[in-house]
Amino acid sequence: xxxxxxxxxxLLIAGIGAALLMLFTQAGGADIAGLLRSVYLRRVLxxxxxxxxxxxxxxxxxxxxxxxxxxxxxxxxxxxLLLGLMSxxxxxxxxxxxxxxxxxxxxxxxxxxxxRGLGVAARPDIYGLGxxxxxxxxxxxxxxxxxxxxxWQSIPLETWRLAAQLGMPGWAxxxxxxxxxxxxxxxxxxxxxxxxxxxxxxxxxxxxxxPGAATFEVAVxxxxxxxxxxxxxxxxALCGLALxxxxxxxxxxxxxxxxxxTGWRGGGQVWPVGWSRGRLxxxxxxxxxxxxxxxxxxxxxxxxIAGLIQARLNWPALARxxxxxxxxxxxxAFAALVLALPLVLAEAAARARNPRRAxxxxxxxxxxxxxxxxxxxxxxxxxxRLVVEGLPRAILGVILLNTLMAVPFVAAILRPAVxxxxxxxxxxxxxxxxxxxxxxxxxxxxxxxxGIGMAAALxxxxxxxxxxxxGLFGDARLRNLxxxxxxxxxxxxxxxxxxxxxxxxxxxxxxxxxxxRMVGGRAAA
Amino acid sequence: xxxxxxxxxxxxxxxxxxSGAGKSTLLSLIGGxxxxxxxxxxxxxxxxxxxxxxxxxxxxxxxxxxxxxxLTVEKNVGLGLDPGLRLDAAQRAExxxxxxxxxxxxxxxxxxxxxxxxxxxxxxxxxCLVRHRPILxxxxxFAALGPGLRREMLDLVRALRDRVxxxxxxxxxxxxxxxxxxxxxxxxxxxRVVLVDATERVLESSxxxxxxxxxxxxx
Numbered sequence: 001x002x003x004x005x006x007x008x009x010x011l012l013i014a015g016i017g018a019a020l021l022m023l024f025t026q027a028g029g030a031d032i033a034g035l036l037r038s039v040y041l042r043r044v045l046x047x048x049x050x051x052x053x054x055x056x057x058x059x060x061x062x063x064x065x066x067x068x069x070x071x072x073x074x075x076x077x078x079x080x081l082l083l084g085l086m087s088x089x090x091x092x093x094x095x096x097x098x099x100x101x102x103x104x105x106x107x108x109x110x111x112x113x114x115x116r117g118l119g120v121a122a123r124p125d126i127y128g129l130g131x132x133x134x135x136x137x138x139x140x141x142x143x144x145x146x147x148x149x150x151x152w153q154s155i156p157l158e159t160w161r162l163a164a165q166l167g168m169p170g171w172a173x174x175x176x177x178x179x180x181x182x183x184x185x186x187x188x189x190x191x192x193x194x195x196x197x198x199x200x201x202x203x204x205x206x207x208x209x210x211p212g213a214a215t216f217e218v219a220v221x222x223x224x225x226x227x228x229x230x231x232x233x234x235x236x237a238l239c240g241l242a243l244x245x246x247x248x249x250x251x252x253x254x255x256x257x258x259x260x261x262t263g264w265r266g267g268g269q270v271w272p273v274g275w276s277r278g279r280l281x282x283x284x285x286x287x288x289x290x291x292x293x294x295x296x297x298x299x300x301x302x303x304x305i306a307g308l309i310q311a312r313l314n315w316p317a318l319a320r321x322x323x324x325x326x327x328x329x330x331x332x333a334f335a336a337l338v339l340a341l342p343l344v345l346a347e348a349a350a351r352a353r354n355p356r357r358a359x360x361x362x363x364x365x366x367x368x369x370x371x372x373x374x375x376x377x378x379x380x381x382x383x384x385r386l387v388v389e390g391l392p393r394a395i396l397g398v399i400l401l402n403t404l405m406a407v408p409f410v411a412a413i414l415r416p417a418v419x420x421x422x423x424x425x426x427x428x429x430x431x432x433x434x435x436x437x438x439x440x441x442x443x444x445x446x447x448x449x450x451g452i453g454m455a456a457a458l459x460x461x462x463x464x465x466x467x468x469x470x471g472l473f474g475d476a477r478l479r480n481l482x483x484x485x486x487x488x489x490x491x492x493x494x495x496x497x498x499x500x501x502x503x504x505x506x507x508x509x510x511x512x513x514x515x516x517r518m519v520g521g522r523a524a525a
Numbered sequence: 526x527x528x529x530x531x532x533x534x535x536x537x538x539x540x541x542x543x544s545g546a547g548k549s550t551l552l553s554l555i556g557g558x559x560x561x562x563x564x565x566x567x568x569x570x571x572x573x574x575x576x577x578x579x580x581x582x583x584x585x586x587x588x589x590x591x592x593x594x595x596l597t598v599e600k601n602v603g604l605g606l607d608p609g610l611r612l613d614a615a616q617r618a619e620x621x622x623x624x625x626x627x628x629x630x631x632x633x634x635x636x637x638x639x640x641x642x643x644x645x646x647x648x649x650x651x652x653c654l655v656r657h658r659p660i661l662x663x664x665x666x667f668a669a670l671g672p673g674l675r676r677e678m679l680d681l682v683r684a685l686r687d688r689v690x691x692x693x694x695x696x697x698x699x700x701x702x703x704x705x706x707x708x709x710x711x712x713x714x715x716x717r718v719v720l721v722d723a724t725e726r727v728l729e730s731s732x733x734x735x736x737x738x739x740x741x742x743x744x
Contacts, residue, residue, distance in 0.1 A: 167579025
């Protein structure tokens with residue numbers, strides 16, 4: 001396992017290093033001073049920080065009462081379902097969410113027609129800062145809930161009993177019990193959300209665009225795809241990378257696990273029953289959050305069904321796009337698994353004897369997050385341009401990028417299970433002399449199988465929804481469902497987009513379930 | 526579960542029995558942390574069944590998490606006087622006196638993290654003292670301490686009880702604790718009070734449940 005992990009580590013470092021090297025080489029040919037002093041760069045930076053700041057502030061401000069309501073209402077029918085709903089955005093492709101959000105909040109959306117029905121002439125503009133922030137809150141309010149709920153769950157039952165015994169009024173409970181907990185949990189949650197919003201691509205591309213509403217990721221994409229100016233794109237990518245790293249240093253270890261919220265336990269009694277004050281407010285918060293997350297998804301499904309029935313659909317093209325989606329995403333998911341598994345296994349093995357090595361392996365497995373997807377993608381786009389041509393280049397590029405991007409998430413999902421298994425079995429295996437392939441087959445694989453299934457399923461779902469890789473490398477010959485949806489959204493062909501969005505949603509759902517069941521075995525189902 | 530138990534004022538009663546029998550539930554019902562489906566809890570003839578925990582004439586010492594880790598010892602004890610923590614000079618003096626009573630003079634400004642397990646429970650006992658409730662409920666607060674330290678804590682509780690005149694109900698999983706500190710003992714099994722008597726008599730009773738729990742035949 002040690003050799004395999006060293007090999008994988010070298011591969012990852014080489015894969016990231018090569019991309020960065022390419023960016024630096026290319027950026028040398030750009031008008032560096034000119035771009036750095038340009039109004040354009042300043043506006044991109046301003047918009048990136050402004051939308052990320054707003055999105056984070058709103059997600060947290062709403063996430064706190066919702067997480068609190070989840071903690072306080074520890075037993076009500078449908079709680080598990082509602083909690084599951086908060087995990088939905090993890091696997092929901094950004095563009096599908098964009099479609100759903102436009103369908104609800106757009107000019108001709110459900111909300112506008114409701115308002116018109118009430119006699120209010122509303123023509124909400126979903127494009128620009130407002131729409132971008134709204135979509136980011138849609139994704140990150142649930143994330144805030146997932147990251148903050150463990151905070152409330154970390155408060156022991158005795159503490160609430162103590163507060164009741166001492167007769168603490170509500171504000172004192174908040175000040176003495178909840179505020180100290182939030183001081184520990186809020187910064188991490190806010191940092192993770194801020195980072196995700198700074199690096200946002202698909203949402204900003206679909207709902208923003210132009211110098212006034214672009215993140216660095218979008219600016220890079222526009223520079224390479226619309227203007228085909230590699231030096232400028234490379235320089236913008238490096239600027240974005242610098243910003244990403246600056247935010248990351250502030251956030252430190254908040255990414256990785258935090259982005260998925262693996263510290264998260266479902267259910268469990270956390271608050272003494274019948275003591276929570278303000279049950280009405282709690283109910284309202286939970287209901288609002290559920291509606292907020294569910295409405296765009298429901299709209300996607302209903303509009304999608306209508307689109308599938310009404311529109312004159314080009315079924316062969318749709319089937320082909322779906323096939324391409326699968327053919328690109330599934331190999332990437334398994335490649336990511338093959339890369340991440342040795343790293344995590346070696347990390348667990350090194351944890352006790354060589355903590356520094358374990359630390360390094362952990363950092364390496366998270367490297368692709370530190371380097372933004374677009375910078376990595378552009379680097380490899382420029383490299384592959386020199387070595388391969390045509391369709392093979394596009395296929396290789398998409399799979400490569402999606403593999404690299406999935407490694408940190410796969411590692412983060414596998415890590416807790418691997419460490420637990422290692423802790424439990426290591427001494428016994430050594431005592432019995434079970435090692436190597438035998439140990440993998442008899443001990444590790446059966447124990448880790450559900451986790452591996454889940455990790456592979458998540459990686460596939462993420463790859464299916466990815467727009468960075470297919471946006472950079474895809475074209476008319478390699479058009480998957482995501483790219484098709486992007487084109488349709490861009491052309492405001494909403495009926496067709498509805499059908500594609502629903503198909504993509506179904507494909508993600510079926511693929512996730514299929515992989516989790518096949519790889520994860522019965523235990524996962 | 527269905528408990529029927531009467532405790533005399535000023536008694537030191539141990540509650541023993543197999544795990545899952547309902548010892549802690551019984552204490553929670555008295556402390557007000559759980560509500561009974563039926564029946565009443567009376568203290569000195571007053572029905573406290575519907576009272577909030579803070580209003581009840583009892584104070585509970587938990588096994589763990591009795592202190593707020595980010596508050597000093599003084600503030601942790603002070604919470605027993607004012608849950609909003611606005612303490613005047615007289616109250617601070619009372620806190621200092623309570624700390625002296627449990628043998629922690631000069632510990633006011635320390636944080637719980639700097640204390641040993643025994644010291645932390647002493648701080649919690651000091652808070653029980655400043656609350657001036659006639660009934661003290663101990664939910665295995667000394668279970669994590671070694672035998673020597675445990676006796677020391679039991680001695681402390683006994684001494685305080687004698688001085689202030691407390692009624693003490695103590696859940697324990699160690700019959701030796703009961704033998705050491707409690708005049709009377711209640712044996713609980715499967716959600717029922719099986720036996721209440723002088724501690725020695727309970728420990729030597731030939732009731733099958735008790736024998737099965739203690740795992741020995743009476744001498």
